[in-house]
Amino acid sequence: MSLSRRDFLKVSGVTGGALVAASRLLRLETLTAAGAESLQVEEKYIPTTCWIGKQDCGMLARVVNGRVVKLEGHPANPRNNGTLCPKGVGQIMSFYDPNRVKTPLIRTNAKGVPGEWRKASWDEALSLVAKKMNAAREKGGSKFVWQKGRSKAKKFYDKAFVAASGAFKLHHGAFCSDAGYRALEYTLGLHAVLHPDFKYTRYLLCWGWNVTNAGGNKFCWLTWPQKLVEAKERGMKMVAIDPRQRSAAHFADEWVPIKPGTDLALALALCNQLIANDTIDREYLTKYTNAPFLVGPDGLFLRAEPEGEEEAGAPLVWDTVSGAAVPYTAEGIQPALEGEYTVGGQRVKTAFELFKAHVAEYTPEMAAEVCGIEAAQIERMAREIGENAMIGSTITLDGHTMPYRPVGIMAYHMAQQELGFQAVRAMVMVMMLIGSIGAVGGQFSDFTWKEYKNWAKFEHLKVQDETNLYLKDSKFFPINSNNSSVVAHVINNLSEYGLDDEVVPDVVILHHVNPLGSFPDRNENFEAYKKIGFVAAIDPWISRTADYFADVILPAATIEKYEGPISASDFYTDAETLRIPPMDPLFDSKGDIDIYIDLCEAAGILYGEDGYIAQINKQLKLEGEYALPLDQKPEVRDIFDRYARSKGLEGGIEFFEKNGVNIKGPASVSKVYPYAMEEPFAGILPHRFYGESLLVAQNDMKAAGADEIYWRDYTPFPTWRELTAAQSPAEYDLNLISYHMIEFKQSRTPVPLLIEMAPKVFVEINPATARAKGIADGDEVWVESHNAITGETRKIKAVARYREGIRPDTVAMPHHYGEYVKHPWVKGQGPSPNELFFTGEGYVAQTADQTYLVRVKVTKA
């Protein structure tokens, strides 16, 4: 005690020494307080993974006396390297949120209005859902619908349920970036959007609003900025192409404030300039794409005589060696990339020659006009892309000598626009021209070069009369991203799509998905849900959809459950992890897998050869000794124990419970780079530079009597046209776009710690625009949207905020406000832009993907 007092006097830097000396006697109280540290504290760290967001970062839960007190980043997880984003660290509050659904709930009032509920036992709730579900299953088709938001792990138990129950599955991707996925699947055969080879890229085009705000393709937010910062430190130049500057902030060396939805024109102008500057990689185009294919006057490839009756013959190229048209697969040929040739008496051009003619009109001046930017900026970008591409250069990694084209694109949610599919295709074509696809430092998308099932499917697009609830393979959307708002639109207008009541679902299970909250257009969804007989929601909170329409809510656990397996790869290091419960499920909630096991048991589809257990074995490839017995209700921990053992991990599940993450080591060069693969590009060739099957589909759609609005964008090359939204009357003078804030992106949870930082929705508006309309910073405004097709208008009230970093002709609103209506922190957050957007014709892409652009007028409220 006396020692500590001396130190105290020394340390505290006393100013009134004399008085302190007089106060010695009174020091006691502080020392007594300080002495009270003898309480026993049991403390441990349990590895687990994040449950908010997309990439499931590794976490360590600090648990004191059985209570989780903090979530920290798992230092060994390559995705986050010991760090977390605000959602990751803030979600601790969602564990214990007393506003969670604590027990199964059964609705006691009418649907279509905020719900009233009574508590029910799991048995009662599950048997009710099972009964309804089984009745709908018997009718087949889309009578029993299952929909989930993003799966927070490998989707094995979802797929197993769909397979076991025969559910009609709806997706969420058409609200995310699926238009881009479809473009990549179509063009390169990969299931992803666009990101660069961060380790080596020197010049990055950041296209859209995800850069510093909400992550990108494949990664959620955290890995992305880590790689970005590393690359910037290395000296990478970054150009941000977005109507808002906020998204890229100071990381952008240059900001291209493009007009929303005009990206396609900019990409084609870049192609125009790359060709004009002759900075194109002829070798890549000739060798790995269909650009040298000869195209007849009908727009179709010239083909060799078919060998069988079923098969079309191989497309022809002009061989400069033999001076003849030969199948592109022929040995020892040197195909001409450019030129016009006479084959079989008709003049034909190479696809590339057609492309040159196609982009000739996309001059920098033309694109500048369309995109609302400077022509000089486009020219400079094209020049810098060409220079940085270092066409012809190679690099040797791990003994593999490969092309070195350190230019890439990052694009993600920007794909969701009216011309999304073709815009992303046009962007990929920029990268194809410089040969950056799969080159070191160049354009990547998925973790590895792996053929996605749509690659083959898109060779022959089905345009058939028989269709389903989401208009699959129809004359409306031959490429189809399964948009559940289109589903709602179809339910509300069955006859227009040649459908009848038969397709309207009787039963819908909503798992962690909130169509009324998260998806535009809210009205359309609301009307459709009125027609659905029975809705069960699996969610830890009462979502807007559940509140208005759920008959039963099954309380799901948040982090506190076993889930997985989860990839922990950061593209360069392979790793895998699991979600380990740091504590038992709170209240009367259950882990999602437990819920499905119980539900399947209640529905009688758990056991047996086609049962849920069998499907789990199949999905997780649990075979032989690792297979779950088909006649025994499994423990979820045991499922993962078997999985871990089947992967050769000593100790099974205990390996993950102890270490959290299984680091498999650096991804090999031959896995990452398609040029280093045994078969370049894993044999997914030739890349579809020319979209022949799109033209075929267009012809088929016309023949089937589809309106122009459906087929007009099915063109072999991306083609600019005026956007539907631009046809709204002139008084709707502003473009409304939306975005996610890092605080909320994919949070699916109302976390007060995060809501406190961004409590209310707002409308970003350029001060010059606002002042002209007499709107001051912080004023309440009406935002009224207009549907250029139907003439419908909608309006909401929100607060206007001045931003110099937004185009004067554009306003922007963030999402994720007001979704979990029953939560005290969600009340009063204000409206969602989803109330202003429209779905249906003109407001979905040719792939049925949702757009987030509408014309609005903003007036002072």
Added chain:
Amino acid sequence: MAVQTQKLPYGIGRISGGWLLALLVALVFTVFGGYAYAQQLIYGEVVTGMRDIGTMAGAPWGLYIAFVVYFEGVSFAGIAVAALIRLLDLDHLKPIARMAQVMTVIALILGGLGVIADVGKPGRAFINLLKYARPGSPFFGTLTIAILGFLFGALVYLYLDGRRDAALLAKVPGKFQGFYRWWAAGYQDTPEARERHERASFWLALAIIPLLVVAHSTLGFVFGLQVGRPGWFGTLQAPGFLAMAGVSGLGHLIVLAAILRKVYGLEEQIDIAVFRWLSNLLLIFTAVYVYFMVVEWLTSVYSANTAEAQLLNALLRGEYAWIFWLSVVSLLIPLVLLIGQFATGKYRIGWLVFSGVLVNVAAIGKRFLVVVPSQTHGSLMPYVIGSYSPTWVEIGVVLGLMGLGALLFMLFAKVFPIMEVEEV
């Protein structure tokens, strides 16, 4: 007024209906203040309009601190006048010396209570401010010297100065006789004792003047030493505080003297000469303060940096403009009136009371403007502009303090002569 055998002077011990009514009013205010303060004790200072600087965009100091400064300023003039009377032998002013001293003591008590009302841990503050006192903090000057030290000095002065009266009153039988005997503490009105008494109070008065300057300068230092708050940092703060203290205190004294004159019918004792002297002194202080104000204003208007300019804008044109201009007008009108009376040599008590009230309005306004805008509009960091408006609790506590002051004054006046009693 000679001491009579039956009655004590100046209505001591006699309770009139008017006095009772006034007391009741004061009591109501005091109790209301107590109720308001109880709210604050129970729920914390969240019941006030104060909030943190920065992300809360508030002002952590508000009405309480403004009134602490105001009360201390009022106290200044009281004791200063009393001391000057003694030092300069201004015999014709002697009638107001006692009331000036009492005003000082009461204002200091209110200032101290204002501090207690302001702090988050009032109980702890009593102990820790002494136990862990840090002379390096300007608060040490404000709390320890200005309030406690000064209160001690003022009480001693009041006590010594009152001994003679107490001795005289102790001769009269009555219920307070014991109290007067205690106060007189053996003082006999002999020439030697009187001379000793005169000498002691002279030296005490002499000592009090520099103490006063120091104390009120440190009050200015509370703000003037803070480089981080635009509008506060400056050498003019200390003398400005002193000048404003004189203005508000003299104004108060004039009003007080006029009231007592009326209530006790003291037209003879407190004659126009007293008011002339007070008026001229107030004129000097007001002129000096206005000069300081103009100098400060010109300096910042002419060459304000961005932060100062933002603050100035809020004062001159923004949300504080009404208080600012009200204060300026409330200073200028009395200044004109005082100059007019000085020039014509005709002094009207009515105008003087009016001036006294106005300068106090100005004083409260200016104290508020010193304390608050520099917090809400004076951030050197790019936080959003803050705001502050007092809640009913703060207003209640301040009204309660004022009620308490009136209450104490009225009670004092019923137990001790509010003016020096004439020789028997």
Added chain:
Amino acid sequence: MARYGMVIDLDKCTGCRACMVACKVENNTPQGHFWMYVFRFEEGEYPNTRTWFMPRPCMHCDNAPCVKVCPVGARYKRLDGLTATDFDRCIGCRYCEVACPYGVNYFNWKKPEGNYYLDWDDPDLAEIVGDEKVVYANPDLDKAYGPEKRRIAGGGQAKGVMEKCTFCVHRLEKGLQPACAAICPTQAIKFGDLDDPESEVSQLLREKPHFRLLEEAGTSPRVFYIGQHAPNPSVRQIEEITVKV
């Protein structure tokens, strides 16, 4: 003895505000208190606009105005460079707060209990929460720290006292980084011994140009910034937080 300081690389900061949340959870600060705050800035006019971010912890000034004005020595400097607040001694006069030009002080205007976002008195949580004021209560915060053995860690300690960033003094004693530095996804926040020339922070300051906030105020902050520039009157806050309690 180590003398700690912080170096924040504004060129790396993405403005995600993870540090703010990490601080709040680690230190159990009540609603509305942001010991760490991240400014989001915009400057210039369209299209010559710039957007950037600036975390603002307590500057732990060597010549701290708050320490100088504290009338009871509750706010004091430690030999390791930390500017600490003894919440057992603080009388709640808030002089430190008005003296601080950085706006980093947070006063407990309310009773901390009941000021933690949600109703933790929920009967279903009783077993887990016990009598803690918040469910994620950190057991390290009630202890006394440093050779002076004073209670200076954590927030929401009592109604009517002042609190602010402690550089996570309770973590430092365990050899851990402050919560904000540990969580930062891009490692923009670096913390270490400024007296050790080999420490990462010292090396960074040697290698890169840096500034401190309001250096002209003579406060000698122990927080240094790399990249961007000191905020000037032309920067505007966007997505600002103005939570009142």
